[in-house]
Amino acid sequence: MERVDVITGTTAAAIGVKLSNVEVIAAYPITPQSECVEMLAKFIADGEFDAEYIKVESEHSAMAACIGASATGVRTFTATAAQGLALMHEMLYIASGMRLPIVMLNTNRALSAPINIWCDHQDSVTERDTGWIQIYAQNNQETLDSIIQAYKIAEDEDVLLPVMVCIDGFILTHTVEPVYIPDERKVRDYLGIYEPKHAYLDPDRPITQGPVGVPECYMETRKQINDAIERAKEVIKRVNEEYYQLFNRRYGNGLVEGYNLENADTVLVAMGSVCETIRYVIDRLKKKGKNIGLLRIRTFRPFPKEEIKEMLEGAENIGVLDRNISFGLNMGALGTEIMATLRDKKICNYIVGLGGRDITPRNIEEIVKHLEESKDVETKWIGLKE
Amino acid sequence: MGKRFPREELLAPGHRGCAGCGASILVRMALKAAGRDVIVVNSTGCLEVFTTPYPETAWRVPWIHTAFECGGAVASGIERAIKALKKRGKFKDRKITVMPIIGDGGTADIGFQALSGALERGHDIVYIMYDNEAYMNTGVQRSSATPLFASATTAPAGKRSKGEDRPKKDMAMIAAAHGIPYVATACISYPEDLMKKVKKACEIEGPAFIHVLQPCTVGWGYNPEDTIKIGRLAVETGFFPLYEIEHGEFRITYRPAKRKPLKEYIRMQKRYRHLTDEDIEILQKYVDERCKLLGLE
Amino acid sequence: MVTIGAIIYEPGSTVRNKTGGWRTFRPILNTEKCIKCEICYIFCPEGAIYEDEEENFRINYDYCKGCLICSKECPTNAITRVREEK
Numbered sequence: 001m002e003r004v005d006v007i008t009g010t011t012a013a014a015i016g017v018k019l020s021n022v023e024v025i026a027a028y029p030i031t032p033q034s035e036c037v038e039m040l041a042k043f044i045a046d047g048e049f050d051a052e053y054i055k056v057e058s059e060h061s062a063m064a065a066c067i068g069a070s071a072t073g074v075r076t077f078t079a080t081a082a083q084g085l086a087l088m089h090e091m092l093y094i095a096s097g098m099r100l101p102i103v104m105l106n107t108n109r110a111l112s113a114p115i116n117i118w119c120d121h122q123d124s125v126t127e128r129d130t131g132w133i134q135i136y137a138q139n140n141q142e143t144l145d146s147i148i149q150a151y152k153i154a155e156d157e158d159v160l161l162p163v164m165v166c167i168d169g170f171i172l173t174h175t176v177e178p179v180y181i182p183d184e185r186k187v188r189d190y191l192g193i194y195e196p197k198h199a200y201l202d203p204d205r206p207i208t209q210g211p212v213g214v215p216e217c218y219m220e221t222r223k224q225i226n227d228a229i230e231r232a233k234e235v236i237k238r239v240n241e242e243y244y245q246l247f248n249r250r251y252g253n254g255l256v257e258g259y260n261l262e263n264a265d266t267v268l269v270a271m272g273s274v275c276e277t278i279r280y281v282i283d284r285l286k287k288k289g290k291n292i293g294l295l296r297i298r299t300f301r302p303f304p305k306e307e308i309k310e311m312l313e314g315a316e317n318i319g320v321l322d323r324n325i326s327f328g329l330n331m332g333a334l335g336t337e338i339m340a341t342l343r344d345k346k347i348c349n350y351i352v353g354l355g356g357r358d359i360t361p362r363n364i365e366e367i368v369k370h371l372e373e374s375k376d377v378e379t380k381w382i383g384l385k386e
Numbered sequence: 387m388g389k390r391f392p393r394e395e396l397l398a399p400g401h402r403g404c405a406g407c408g409a410s411i412l413v414r415m416a417l418k419a420a421g422r423d424v425i426v427v428n429s430t431g432c433l434e435v436f437t438t439p440y441p442e443t444a445w446r447v448p449w450i451h452t453a454f455e456c457g458g459a460v461a462s463g464i465e466r467a468i469k470a471l472k473k474r475g476k477f478k479d480r481k482i483t484v485m486p487i488i489g490d491g492g493t494a495d496i497g498f499q500a501l502s503g504a505l506e507r508g509h510d511i512v513y514i515m516y517d518n519e520a521y522m523n524t525g526v527q528r529s530s531a532t533p534l535f536a537s538a539t540t541a542p543a544g545k546r547s548k549g550e551d552r553p554k555k556d557m558a559m560i561a562a563a564h565g566i567p568y569v570a571t572a573c574i575s576y577p578e579d580l581m582k583k584v585k586k587a588c589e590i591e592g593p594a595f596i597h598v599l600q601p602c603t604v605g606w607g608y609n610p611e612d613t614i615k616i617g618r619l620a621v622e623t624g625f626f627p628l629y630e631i632e633h634g635e636f637r638i639t640y641r642p643a644k645r646k647p648l649k650e651y652i653r654m655q656k657r658y659r660h661l662t663d664e665d666i667e668i669l670q671k672y673v674d675e676r677c678k679l680l681g682l683e
Numbered sequence: 684m685v686t687i688g689a690i691i692y693e694p695g696s697t698v699r700n701k702t703g704g705w706r707t708f709r710p711i712l713n714t715e716k717c718i719k720c721e722i723c724y725i726f727c728p729e730g731a732i733y734e735d736e737e738e739n740f741r742i743n744y745d746y747c748k749g750c751l752i753c754s755k756e757c758p759t760n761a762i763t764r765v766r767e768e769k
Contacts, residue, residue: 023467023470023473024463024466024467024470026459026462026463026466050473051470052466052467052469052470054462054463054466054507055507056459056462056503057499057500057502057503057506058499058500058503060455060456060459060500061456061458061459061462061499061500061503062459064452064453064456064459064460064463064500065459065460065462065463065466066463067452067460067463068427068450068452068459068460068461068462068463068464068467069463069464069466069467069470070463070467071450071463071464072425072463072464072467072468072471073467073471074467074470074471076463076467090453091452091453091456094452094453097688097689098452098688099687099688100688160687160688193474198686198687198688198690199687199688199690201425201448201449201450201464202448203422203423203424203425203447203448203482205448206445206446206447206448206449206694207448207449207690207691207692207694208438208443208445208448208449208450208690208691208694209448209449209450209451209688209690210438210450210451210452210689211438211439211440211443211451211689211690211691212434212435212438212439212440213440213689214439214440216440217440217441217685217689220684220685221685221688221689224685224687389721390720390721390725391721391724391725393734395730397730398694398695398696398697398698398730399697399698399702399729399730399731399743399745399746400697400698400699400700400701400702400746401697401700401702401729402697402700402702403728403729404748405705405728405748405749405750406728406748406750406751406752407728407750408728410728410729411725411726411727411728414725414727414728414730415725437697438691440685440689440691441685441686441691441693441696442691442693442696442697442699442700443691443693443694443695443696443697444695444697445694445695446694446695447694574726577725577726603750609751610750610751610752611750611751611752611754611755612755613726613728613750613752614726614752614755614756615755615756
């Protein structure tokens, strides 16, 4: 039976993992993710959940153990953030290169130095080219739903790629919200058991996984990953609809979600929890007669180029919020990609909320004001101290 | 007539190992001992490279390679996945051995943490360290398993250097300090001893660690035909004693009638050719002390 | 077509790669002198020594790289060596 719990984002993720009937978890604690793997350990300790849990000695080993388990043919999960994700870096390429549908929660957190445990997106956008699908959830409900959807997407035979569900550290991980918990049996029926055809270690069918990719084959493996993540767009949209039919919730078309885009000349583009703040400001400005739109990018990878083009066709002022910075370019990752997608539009890039700096409604209003007044393409840092 | 060794070849010929390669000999022996119900984990290194250039593989057992430093962790994941699959009814009443076969670099250096984690957590794995005492795959750079006074490309002998300036890291004893049920040393020149140890390791529940000395023609500098002879000398001189530690109980498994002078072993290898008789005396003393410690007079 | 994840589904497929061409010296096994101690068999890095139907040991020259470990280790000197004619 579906029920409502008032829970944090990390708990929502842990419940999502439990509902998804994950068989092997390998995890290493790191703030602000730890509560997720603590909850999973507790579920197992209390006999509510029958997964194998490997208490690894680092995030690198967490991903390596997930790769080993997934390559043996079971459903796997891990969670991390920031330094932990950076430590996993080479293994992320290996997970996608071996076409293993591992699902990971990344609780977005700034990268050292100086050490900082608070939210920004530098950690996950840095991993954008690793062949992982990246879903950015905006609240705790979407966190839970996205974990379940992630398995459906990752294990689809047209995809077979790992998925990272990204949620904003502290803002979602440590804040409670009411969350609908779907019926366990319904989720299990929806996902089924992971039974791969391509990759499983089994003495009865001795295959070689992870061989030397000589120049005669390596480039083709890259193209295959690129094609698969491109195909994932349709799968993500389909899963979004199926999920709506079963559980009555959907997130835009799965890839992007628009808000108040009709007749809005000025549109903000963003990812993650800040979208909820933006929506609040949009509603407030609407009462003052101002029409501002929001395009929320839910999947940063695959990057929804077609949707962006279509949904921003009428927009004249486009402001992209980035919780990350590419040093030496003075732009964020989303800004550069929106610019590459919409070449003839006026686009301003706003660097916001690094290392847990709050993004307040006032900041959003400041962005809107700047965007409407600016004549040219510009990058502006918002919320810097004097 | 009874066969001395099983006939099934689980490592196919046609692999690109050097002529006289000790690692291939080790793999043949280990798989003959373990049988078919095995999953091999390689870390990056010679063995991985010469057995699996796509689209061909020399392996007739399931095999996986991911990266260099994580063999212990990958094996941990596989071992738990097998447990999970058993809950589904797969591999019923079968003991599948998860067998990392990983070099000295991937074990004693870059993979040390993952190994320690896997041993400490008590995974049921048979970890075989194939020790050729340097990074042979990349051109004989020193590892922490490179022995004292051996010349390696990053610890070369020269006017002001006698080669490697630190003694070999004692991986078997480090593994034993984890309190695991089975630790052994072995050498490819003693196939029955090696295979007995692998078999025992497969049968024992929990982590097993076998440190196998495996001469390398390229890195050590000798004629390919001498691979077995050099391994034998390493053992006969007491440079590499053969022992096992089963549930904490230490036992020498091969005791040379009389230890040969270390010089016989050293003088066969180019990596030691810069050494004077006095230098070899220093090494001899070091070996004598270690043998005494192990009760191998 | 490269397989998904570059997985190799054909175990032992290196048998297509005949490494016999690497040889400089050819070991020759004299069955008369062989005592079937299996020493050459177990020490061969290639697994290139096999038993024929009469349980005599033979060398598979398709794969033998000519390392000569077999010749060196044979206790009865049943394996001699000759230079390969190119």
